[in-house]
Amino acid sequence: MKGNNFFIQQYHGLSYNHGGVGYSDMEKILVANGYLPLNADGNSMQSGQSTAGRLVRCIRLAFSVPRNAVVVFIYPMYARMSRLLIRILLTRGIRCQCILADIDGVKDGDPVLLENELNWLGRFRDFIVHNPVMETWLRARLGEKVFSPLQFFDFLSAPASGTREKSATIVFAGNLGKSGFLRGLDHPALASVHFNLYGPGQPQDLPITSLVTYKGAYPPYELVNLLEGSYGLVWDGESIHGPAGGLGIYMGLISQHKLSLYILAGLPVIINSTAACAGVVVSEGIGLACDDLTRLPGILASVTDQQYASMREKMIPFAQRISSGRQLTDALKKISH
Template sequence: MCVILIKILEVSLLNKYVINILQPNSYNAMSKAKDDVNHFLNELNFQSINVRKFKNKFEKFAKTRLVIDKKFGFLQQGDILLMQFPTYLGRRFERKLITRLKQRHVKLLVLVHDLDILRFSNKDGSHIPTLKMDVEDLNEYDVVISSNSKMTELLQKNGLKRPVVDLEIFDYYYSKPVSKLPKFETTLNFAGNLKKSEFLYDFSDTLQTKLRLFGLYDKSLKLPKQSEYCGIFTPEDLIIHLDRGFGLVWDGLSSKAIEGKLGNYLKYNNPHKTSLYLASGLPIVMWSGAALSSFISENHIGILIESLDDIDQVLEKISEPDYIMMARNAQKLSEKITSGYFVKNAVNAALSKI
């Protein structure tokens, strides 16, 4: 115990940094998930190094060395840098940066948000790194923070050799407490890019369960007849509107079964909308084969299903006391998720492995 406390004290005295990637010509973060990690790590005394995403491959090629020198030239032996993977700064940039920092004996942590080859296709010439390339890159870090145990198993099966810590679930920064339980309704809330959520347009007309939809919407596409389009909101305002029913975590080509790359990606990733719903205090409806399904069942915060065709029968069996129990459990998790409990816990565990 004393050895652990000494180790924690030693790490707390080190200079710790996190890369914060910004949009080109902007002070805005690349995503709320990464911005929230940056926010919570600031609370752990990590200092942010702001780097703007390159506008194009020409700027990336011309300015890689300049950016590395300007933004990271001060780092020295014993310093700790955490990167959020993928950075979208380019594989060439990342490898050059890591080589430079290793020469200076800087300790490197990486938090894996996504493995793009599992969710996107290379058919459009986007040159997404293969899983083998991703694993090669991750093996360059001192400690890897994986999204969850299923992602860890996949990475290790494909050659990951570095020490690993499982995040479990992403946090979701929200400054106001969610004190009121959501209203008991057999309603599904879905937040996301509605145009890309192809399963919505396969939703059976015979189903009675109501859908409340939030997000970018292409009006040329016909939404399910049982749906209500509720609009687009900022992440902070959206939580206020998620005040009833369940939060739906589903993806892919079909509502009848999980199909397509995005659908199957649920086997490995932590969908950020799960964290949004839990931050709101909503119980979850999720595909039973998802990586987060065990987290949902173990914490008694939702329902797991094989097909959305079954949703009417499944929700009919949920009593109001059942719903209140799940909502109270979700509310307890909301307190953790909105305060950065999971990323702080994972990063501290990773620091102990350095």
């Protein structure tokens, strides 16, 4: 139904140095699939239009959408006019489909916010979610909705070329300021492991030693070809010993964008065993699960050259899908049936 598919545009023209690039890529994939943008807030705000003018524009935009249309939006949605647009569309009986990118109430450990989010999300029927774990979690709270899991986030960058060799050098890329476990990387049990860190927010008390190197922050699409190491680490929270703190718990519900980055970079993954994607990483043979980072030396020593090469080989089809937007494209098709 090309011409009757729309999306609420929120991220056009914005630049990111972290996982937010995934939202921008989602909008690019929607455009590539024939979805037309509805911009209720961004451009009018930048032009200095009055609140009344923006309100009139939003209402006109809502009533320009055909009744048989499908409108996709990415949640969370912070812009007031975009949220108003959704409310008007729902009132008109237009089918609105939610790409659930984040659940702030869980991430921030805020039960009041979470209750408000679930009440708002309960208005919708169709959801594209991170993975089957998130689907199960939401079914228990929202009831029988229609869910389509992504499993991996798309990342519209060409897969890295070149080869890698097995070593004890591990890459971690992300917002370093929110990754409290990094302060424990100088643990004596990790003396044989080297960590290369990439991203913004370097903490002042980060242990930069001969075994922990800060490599800097780079634009996401360049980062794929800049990561130096043999493995990519998916870990979050406050402790090297397992999930701790709000983000450590949240890791058990989400698919992290850095996982897609590592797949594109050809870095076999080391993932916290409680993470939502740990099962698929292990079952698809693209990485290893670990419940405590102090056990890394033994885990790395057990990997043969052949096993390492096999993990890299098995990442190739996933990298091709992720780099071409197939994860979201297929999820959209599934949820529209």
